[in-house]
Amino acid sequence: MTVAGLLAAVGLTYAASLFTGKMLLQILEIKLYRSEERFIGFVLGSAVLSTLVFALTAAGLAYAGVFLGLGAAIVLLGVWRGAHRFSSEVLPPLPTAWRFGFLLLYAIFAVMYLEAAMAPETGPDALLYHVAFPARYLRLHHFPANTRNLLANLSEGVEMLFLFAYPLARESAGAMVHLLFTLAMPWGLLSWGRRAGFPMVGAAGGLLFFIAPIVGKLGTTGYIDVAVACYAFAVFYLLDIWRTAKTTGLLVAVGLLAGFCFDAKYTAAAAIPYAIGYTSFYLWRERKPPWRAAILIGLCALAMMSPYLIKNTVLIGNPVAPFANRFFPNRLLTPDLEAQYSSVMRHWQNVTWAQVPREITVGGGHLQGILGPVFVLAPLALLALRFPEGRRLLAALVAFGAAYPASIATRFLVPAVPFAALALALLLRRWRFALAGLVLVHAVLSWPTVVSRYCAPYCWRMSKVQLKFALRRVSETDFLHGAVGEYDMGRAMEAHVPAGEPIFALSGFQQLYQNHEIIVGWESAFGNRLSTAMLSARLNHLRPVKAQQFQFPEKTVRGLRLLYAGAGKPEPWGVTEFRIFRNSHELARAPAWRLTASHNRRDVQQAFDNNPVTNWTSGQAASPGMWIQVDFGADQPIDRVLVETSDYDQGPVRLMLQSGGQWQTLPKGPDEYPIPPPSGLRRAATQVLKMDHVNWLVMGQDDFIADDLARNPASWGVTLVASDQRYWLYRIN
Template identity: 45%
Template sequence: MIPQAVYILFGFAYTVAVAAALGKLLLRGLRLRFFREEEHVLAFLTGAPLLSTLVFLLCTAGLARKGVFLAVGAVILTVAWRRGAHRPQGDPLPPLDPFWRRLFLLLFAAFALLYWSNSMAPEISPDGTSYHLGLVARYLREHGFRRLTTNMYANLSQGVEMLFLFAFAFGRHSAAAMVHFAFLLALPLAMVCYGRRFQAAPAGACGALLVFLSPVVGVDGISAYIDVAVAALAFTLFYFLQVWDAERADGLWIPIGLVAGFGYAAKYTAVLGVPYALGFLLWKLRRKRALLLRAAATVAACAFLMMLPWLAKNWLWVHNPVSPFFNAYFPNRYVTPGFEGEYVAYLRNYGLKSRWQIPAQITIGGTLSGVFGPVFLLAPLALVALRWPMGRQLLLAALIFGIPYAQNIGTRFLIPAAPFIAIALAMVFLGLGRAGRYAGVALVVIHAVLSWPDVLALYTGPTTWRLVKVTWREALRIKPEEGFLRSNLPSYGIARLIERNVPPEGAVLTFSPVPEAYTSRNVLVGYQSASNRVLQDILWTPLTSDFAPTWLLRFRFPGQSLRRMRVVQTARGGPDYWSISEMRVYADGKEYPRAASWRLRAHPNPWYVQLAFDNSAVTRWSSQQTLFPGMFIEADFGASLPVDEVRLACAHDQYKVRLRLEGQTAAGQWKTLAAKPEESEAPPLSGMRRAAIEEVKARGVGYLVVSDADYYAADFRANFAQWGILEIAESNGYRLYRLL
């Protein structure tokens, strides 16, 4: 039997080799001349977009299979071999100062070894195991894309995940993580090459080490995340632009466009690479209009080619090309603007009391998920590099790729800007003459010491995201991975229990993410789509008095024949959403049964209007947006009906709403029937737990996972009989219930 480690290493190496081969075929096909060392690195970073797009197309065609990947890779490698792509080409780069060369190799090798063992160890990162690889595993299982509307992460662009998928097919989770590790290695090498090419070799080496040794860069880069890949792509784009500026080789427009566009395919926030590249060309060619137009058109077209697959996939499947964002501009039933607003607000804040805490937290504290290390407190000194043209270029790129940080203040969102800041900072130190050289060396050595995992643990918080201890036996799978996973990924156990206890067609609802990469079952996480939020809301209704429909609103008016009626909301402001549990129509005190010929509408969130007409106290239609005048919910009877009363059953969690009732006469005119409702309070409801479970079951969910840390976890445990649920398995405080 072939050891697992061989599969892992093969998956990793094969993916990197195929990407590099594609890159070399492209760069050499365009007759672009690079220095020998930089060509290897740039070929991988340029080939990655091509391989990713190829895998996307295979997924679209339903051909995401190991055999297909093997064959496609073999063809690419064969063609590359025949064209001599494996033979080095070009002159060597100007040499690096021997001292810096030795220092760089020493530290790079030590940390690369550390990172390699962590990268090859079983995957335990939170996002990697939940959605980056959860989706990758799903695509491989299903041999490609299938419409998935219950997981907003499936709507994010997944360019790097396509590379993960290629590797995953052979070596599973660790092979995918090692593809990211390849980007982690490529980034500092590209930085060194940049320094050597542009007569700033020590600054390149020093900056490369500052980035490579950073704890957050290390832990992100060894995981199935994408931030280091995005940083490598951003730096590659910068690199190509600088080379083009120096050499004016028109053939570079194509890789510039591909890499810029692939930034978007890798992560939405990196879309800024496209205006950056176009703006760069615009500035440099501002006096050569014809050339500028050709350059801009080529770059834009290549970039769009990389972006188009992801835009189109979202447009076709979730009606929002940039889902899960901008839902107010692209209204859809899958992600609501209200949720988007809450989500973005959290990412801008992470619960910090003040933004002044950020510098300390991203360098030492760690509450923003990982640290760059204390030496990065000196980052503002990089501004001194503005005195040099190269420094200005670096800091402009840092500014552009740092812009998205305002939207998400997690430390890793600064990784794409870090390489530029690091080289600029190194330039400032090394520009101080002999003393500066010593300072630069001291900076790197201190950074290395403070970044080593055992030292890091001494000054960062216990929850800081960092490397865990991995033994060789674990990395090479001489020791089975099960034990490592159970020790380092607390929710691993529940994923395996789901796999064991839930049938293949079963659906599991959970309030908190579980490592979907380790189960093949359909897991619905409460916050990850509008329909999942409905399920979650249903289960929370019996537990939250403010969610129960005990606020009764009654509109009475002189009896008349009406064809359509609508309740209109007239107030503005947050944080309330407007919601209605039931809307009922009466004449002479008798309710009209809801006839099949009725047509129901709502604005906004029209897709869930039926929840206000289903006779269930545990469901409700909600605007899913904060209040604005003109929101309405409407019943069209199809023909005129005599009506004199409308009753609403509402929850209390909407203190600011103001409502009026309008009706449409047979002649088609709308008029106000009642300016405001009479209010009363209904008695509390009982038996809602059971009703909630029935609703959830009616929506195809048969299982529920509740973590002991979740809201209301104790109620599910204590009142299981009232809910109608049975605990069938437990692991590390995660309980799996079957809905009875």
């Protein structure tokens, strides 16, 4: 990777986005001031460019030449259409002193941000999916049907821009494209302030956002949160222009951007009801019907959302995967795994709401980053309610911050921060020296070496990047060896694992600097099944420890149904083995047997496979009336049924027998007794992976079974292939 490639990627992405946006503004006959054309043109155009990249990838045309050709064609068309020329009308300027201060602080931090973004990518989520998946799409030239990673089914609007830049910027594409949004954002806030008649408010708000430590860290890595904030603010900005202009073109632009907010991040879909509510309120105040504006915004938003809704419907069977699995059952995720994932996001590292204010402003050790100490003053922004502009800003803050309780890491607040920054600056606009002092204090307290003095030790923040790495004067390998803990093992995977073979990991593992699919335990129902099998070999509460036996005089039946008869509980109900006997001999499963269940039918065979490390679960919270059933396909004499369960899955059950087309419930419940732990669990676990065509596994030093695998490879049936100080790569024999 060369510096020229990085800069070319940024330049092409920016030019293609800006020219696309400028041409769309021409078509919609939207008249803007010069600074607005640059900001809104770039943001609006990037949304359209992302959608074009999605369409090409969906068509199997994700090739470097195609994307470079698309960019060149857009630039040439834009020049022909005059998109490189900007309006001669300008907004009121900043006072000279403020202009100098704004440019100085902006330049200082922008240079630091550029240096950080040019360094090889090290952001954890960028390595896991934000940049890793676009890299995979370029290798495969299309979207794969990924039912083994919930993260692959989130909307990827910003990631499509990463994909567009990837042929030139490679692994740094995410950071360099995200940097574009970071650099554009303060100019957007400044432009809004100038239009509103408060240039200093726009400048101060823009710098308060731009300089915030979390923004600097996010905006220079392959994450998406600053870009999402850009789209959210552009929706607000266009609505503010529409409030006085009220043209159809503005409504179309608002609808397109509001819909793309969903494409950028599910939680940003709040832009759609916000936009409809905003227009409806002001039309109602003028005694005009709001329906036309609401329908137009809704249709334009739906047009932008539909690519991801259709993709997830076709590939997964759930338009809003990985959520709403209770309503759209699918192979990717069960409702209980979705609930576990959502719970982890809501209770991030068990931080309480009382701890959140300190964590997001000066701590950051648990919620991954800080806004900076000056945002302790953010509640004072409520006093801006006395100003019309303040009320509009705070309404937007509520709209884009409403989803924060669903995921409380600091970065999920970023889309709401621009509105808080502007509202706080608006409150202080009459005290110019106080406002300037606030910005200067924020700048000092946000400088990386100063941040390190007061934040928590493990706060996610910017650190000094040596220029030689940013300029690629030293190889990426030397940098990544120390910066990415999984990098060396990733290289070992490339050396030892045949191309195309997946690798199982109990916990996450980087997928950017190696080309294999990593199946992670918590990322899908499939991964959870493999994880449960591996952990069952060592965790007592996952093993079958209890038998529920139904014994009766021999009966000839067509089918059996095991019914959950307990009260509702948060955990799923499950069965490790459903065993059927006649004359003390267990019936072997026959091809004619038809297995089914009231819930999670895809996994029902795991209750009939005679494997103690696999099980069927209901896949959602247990409730009375759930059942698992076998139809023998013909009359079958039986006299005993044995159900084996773990402590985690057990619950009261009743047995129903089908005979002569009628179901009857045995009047007597089961006899219950403990059973000894089965032998050979380690080998049984790895054979589950083998049967699912997973022949490799990687263990990290913190994984629960890592030590046991290292001590007992023969019992597990694995061979150590490669290791470093943190990870071990095994081949399943």
